[in-house]
Amino acid sequence: MRIGEVAAKAGVSVRALRYYEERDLLHCTRNLGGQRQYTADAVERVCLIRRLYSAGLPSRIVREVLSFADAGGASPELVGLLTAERDRLERQMTDLRDARDRLHACITEAHRDGEAERSSGDGSPRDGRT
Amino acid sequence: MRIGEVAAKAGVSVRALRYYEERDLLHCTRNLGGQRQYTADAVERVCLIRRLYSAGLPSRIVREVLSFADAGGASPELVGLLTAERDRLERQMTDLRDARDRLHACITEAHRDGEAERSSGDGSPRDGRT
DNA sequence: CTTGCACCTGACGCCGACGTCAGGTTTTAG
DNA sequence: CTAAAACCTGACGTCGGCGTCAGGTGCAAG
Numbered sequence: 001m002r003i004g005e006v007a008a009k010a011g012v013s014v015r016a017l018r019y020y021e022e023r024d025l026l027h028c029t030r031n032l033g034g035q036r037q038y039t040a041d042a043v044e045r046v047c048l049i050r051r052l053y054s055a056g057l058p059s060r061i062v063r064e065v066l067s068f069a070d071a072g073g074a075s076p077e078l079v080g081l082l083t084a085e086r087d088r089l090e091r092q093m094t095d096l097r098d099a100r101d102r103l104h105a106c107i108t109e110a111h112r113d114g115e116a117e118r119s120s121g122d123g124s125p126r127d128g129r130t
Numbered sequence: 131m132r133i134g135e136v137a138a139k140a141g142v143s144v145r146a147l148r149y150y151e152e153r154d155l156l157h158c159t160r161n162l163g164g165q166r167q168y169t170a171d172a173v174e175r176v177c178l179i180r181r182l183y184s185a186g187l188p189s190r191i192v193r194e195v196l197s198f199a200d201a202g203g204a205s206p207e208l209v210g211l212l213t214a215e216r217d218r219l220e221r222q223m224t225d226l227r228d229a230r231d232r233l234h235a236c237i238t239e240a241h242r243d244g245e246a247e248r249s250s251g252d253g254s255p256r257d258g259r260t
Numbered sequence: 261c262t263t264g265c266a267c268c269t270g271a272c273g274c275c276g277a278c279g280t281c282a283g284g285t286t287t288t289a290g
Numbered sequence: 291c292t293a294a295a296a297c298c299t300g301a302c303g304t305c306g307g308c309g310t311c312a313g314g315t316g317c318a319a320g
Contacts, residue, residue: 002287004296014297019278033286035297048229055226056186059276065229069236078237082230089223096185096219099178099195100212106199107208134266144267149308163316165267189306 003028006038010046017046023059025049025066056092057085133158133166140176147176153189155179155196186222187215 007014020026021036026045028036045066052062061081068078137144150156151166156175158166175196182192191211198208 002297013278015278015280018299023277031286033297034299035286048232051225051229053277055222055229057226065233069233075237078233082226082233086223086226086230089219089226092185093216093219093223095181096187096212096216099181099185099187100216102178103195103199103208103212107205132267143308145308145310148269153307161316163267165316183307 001038001040001042003036003038006042006046009043010050012046012050020046020049023063025059025063055085056089061085131168131170131172133168136168136172136176139173140180142176142180150176150179153193155189155193185215186219191215 001009003014003017007017010017017026017036021028026042026049028038028042031037049062049066052065053059057065064081065078068075131139133144133147137147140147147156147166151158156172156179158168158172161167179192179196182195183189187195194211195208198205
């Protein structure tokens with residue numbers, strides 16, 4: 001296939017594919033006219049690349065993951081890499097939940113205070129666990 | 131407090147604090163010499179900012195979150211915002227888990243193939259839920 | 261008073277993941 | 291055969307979150 005088709009099938013831009021090649025994440029052959037030729041696997045590979053990026057992995061990790069995968073490399077390092085990244089994401093989620101909870105608390109508190117203005121009285125701020 | 135102290139207490143760089151101010155996330159007064167003066171709350175606020183950033187929120191979201199919080203605004207929009215972002219992170223984690231599982235499968239497969247060369251035969255790949 | 265650190269503003273640098281424009285070639289449809 | 295589409299290679303632009311350098315000021319101590 002040519003680049004446009006791959007792009008369409010994988011749902012990414014042509015530019016992105018060239019970029020992946022530049023970054024050494026995706027390879028191809030060339031025809032006589034110098035145009036890129038991809039095998040069907042390319043689509044899947046691009047999808048994997050996208051998933052990795054989308055998971056927030058930096059490109060060097062993506063490259064490592066792919067090269068390990070290419071080598072068929074049964075490497076504990078790879079597992080370590082992925083695990084570390086997953087842990088990072090889990091921390092992110094924790095932070096986000098935390099922030100949300102704080103804000104949620106803020107909100108409900110403000111809301112209740114607004115109510116309190118007309119009925120008076122108050123309790124200590126109650127935590128709003130979601 | 132002056133900027134250096136806030137930076138130290140919050141564990142961020144002075145530059146970052148000035149940047150947050152530039153982005154309208156953090157405010158302060160000035161003394162006669164033109165130096166920034168922060169209240170103790172600033173430290174906490176900076177920590178919140180950091181958590182939000184660390185959760186991967188783009189700065190406009192951070193700004194919105196903070197402004198809602200400042201307004202004491204009990205806004206469903208805010209909850210929506212946070213929820214959306216949390217969902218995004220959850221998708222990221224799903225992607226990452228997915229990628230990891232794929233790679234894990236690759237690895238165990240390659241590993242098993244390696245083993246198979248000498249002993250042959252094996253069970254189906256077992257999933258490594260973490 | 262002088263030293264010296266903390267602080268100030270302004271501005272350029274950087275990395276990542278492409279978008280986009282320019283200017284030329286190849287392939288394809290009619 | 292020709293026009294249009296798809297492709298090619300540079301190369302510069304962008305945005306976010308600061309780092310860092312330059313050149314000048316404020317503040318406390320000896």
